[in-house]
Amino acid sequence: MFSVRKTALAAALIGATAGAAFADGHANPAVKARQQVMSLYAFHLGTLGAMAQGKMDYDAEMATKAASNLAALTSLDQSMMWPAGTDSGSMEGTRAKAEIWSNFPDVGAKGKALADASMAMKEAAGGGLESLQAAMGPLGGACGACHKAYREPES
Amino acid sequence: MKWLTALLILLFAGAGVGWLLTSPERVSPDQLAGITPDLKLGEQVFYAGGCASCHAAPGAEGDDKLILAGGHSFPSQFGTFIAPNISSDKNAGIGGWSDEDLANAMLHGTSPEGQHYYPAFPYTSYAQMNVEDIVSLNAFLKTLPAVATPAPAHEVGFPFNIRRALGGWKLLFARSGWVVTGDLTPEQERGRYLVEGPGHCGECHTPRNGLGGLDLGKWLTGGPNPSGKGKIPALTPDQLDWSQGDIAEYLKSGFTPEYDSAGGEMVDVIANTSKLSDADRAAIAAYLKLPQLAAGDASD
Numbered sequence: 001m002f003s004v005r006k007t008a009l010a011a012a013l014i015g016a017t018a019g020a021a022f023a024d025g026h027a028n029p030a031v032k033a034r035q036q037v038m039s040l041y042a043f044h045l046g047t048l049g050a051m052a053q054g055k056m057d058y059d060a061e062m063a064t065k066a067a068s069n070l071a072a073l074t075s076l077d078q079s080m081m082w083p084a085g086t087d088s089g090s091m092e093g094t095r096a097k098a099e100i101w102s103n104f105p106d107v108g109a110k111g112k113a114l115a116d117a118s119m120a121m122k123e124a125a126g127g128g129l130e131s132l133q134a135a136m137g138p139l140g141g142a143c144g145a146c147h148k149a150y151r152e153p154e155s
Numbered sequence: 156m157k158w159l160t161a162l163l164i165l166l167f168a169g170a171g172v173g174w175l176l177t178s179p180e181r182v183s184p185d186q187l188a189g190i191t192p193d194l195k196l197g198e199q200v201f202y203a204g205g206c207a208s209c210h211a212a213p214g215a216e217g218d219d220k221l222i223l224a225g226g227h228s229f230p231s232q233f234g235t236f237i238a239p240n241i242s243s244d245k246n247a248g249i250g251g252w253s254d255e256d257l258a259n260a261m262l263h264g265t266s267p268e269g270q271h272y273y274p275a276f277p278y279t280s281y282a283q284m285n286v287e288d289i290v291s292l293n294a295f296l297k298t299l300p301a302v303a304t305p306a307p308a309h310e311v312g313f314p315f316n317i318r319r320a321l322g323g324w325k326l327l328f329a330r331s332g333w334v335v336t337g338d339l340t341p342e343q344e345r346g347r348y349l350v351e352g353p354g355h356c357g358e359c360h361t362p363r364n365g366l367g368g369l370d371l372g373k374w375l376t377g378g379p380n381p382s383g384k385g386k387i388p389a390l391t392p393d394q395l396d397w398s399q400g401d402i403a404e405y406l407k408s409g410f411t412p413e414y415d416s417a418g419g420e421m422v423d424v425i426a427n428t429s430k431l432s433d434a435d436r437a438a439i440a441a442y443l444k445l446p447q448l449a450a451g452d453a454s455d
Contacts, residue, residue, distance in 0.1 A: 038415075046414040053404065088384050095385065136408070140416055144409045144425070147418025153385035 026093040034081040044070040052136045058129040067125035071118040088152050095152040114142040180263040190290045197295025200288045202430040204353040208423040209238040221299050225306030229275045234311030236275035244301035257293045271321035280355035328368035346442025393449035402440035
């Protein structure tokens, strides 16, 4: 009897501390900020991708606008958006793998690769549909390379 | 530990009455007679089968993915398996293998010495493949670079290091025939071949039972991610509401309909599917839209 009650108490206590320690990433401003930057990447990439795939008519001006915004976004200094302790093992609401914090130079290199591919897209986007399509592969590859290594699948 | 008990029972079966049943199967030489290899086809089969995802060095990119030196490790509840060297080297690799050797390995999980392979090598899926494709694949593999260094050995302890015991596993989980049946168009049939056979999509997208076998009643309904957090997504049409075109595009460029880009192990899969023809990607997508796949009633 006693031991049952003790176990229940222990479980309740563990539940309470786990609840407190396991913060929600959605409420963490840094996590929110980096996820919003990612959404902005996807938004601008969407315009370029829709043109590349023929879902939207090619429009040099609009393509350049989207690519310029993307290039600006990928050149932001994101260091404040990735504070230690905001990995998926430490909190809910984030898909950022803990490996990000143990391989910072590589993450930086992957961020740089994205900035370079975005700059190339900015040059290419206004130069006709084929030129846009050719720049799309490396750009998507730069997103994917980082998501492959450092992002968990959705839960 | 239920799986352990069950496996031990299988082991006993393997040691006693089951000895004959658990002895490795082989293809008959007439099945291979008269097939002329086609290198272009072999290359497509190589990408459809995703061999490089496991047999190229971990982290290899670009042309290095054609160097099949092995070394990828696959932690499992039974120990850690290491993908072997399958380069064209005659000693360290499989350069000396006949078509029959490769067909036995891929269709029956049986080595040239007559031993069972571990199912970390997804031969339960490859078993659905045509022998024509395997003959052409063997010819293509021989055109790839030779690597003279063998890959490290598996780190698997007793009793799972007894390959003979795998015969029982094979009896339980070897699939005979297609998971999805019924009237299919030629495009849907092609998609079924690619998904259920060489593409081995079910190996990740289908949950496993306690013994490590695929739960075919939950075909492609997703499941826990064995290599970390999060879930492997479901691909059934009731769960994945993408159009056929959206799925084909994802398999080509990695972009979702929202222009997010694929991550995790799927990136390696897309590196392969991006090398297939548009028709084959459309066929995979057509299969994934089959209503039979919804709610896991594929296998009735």
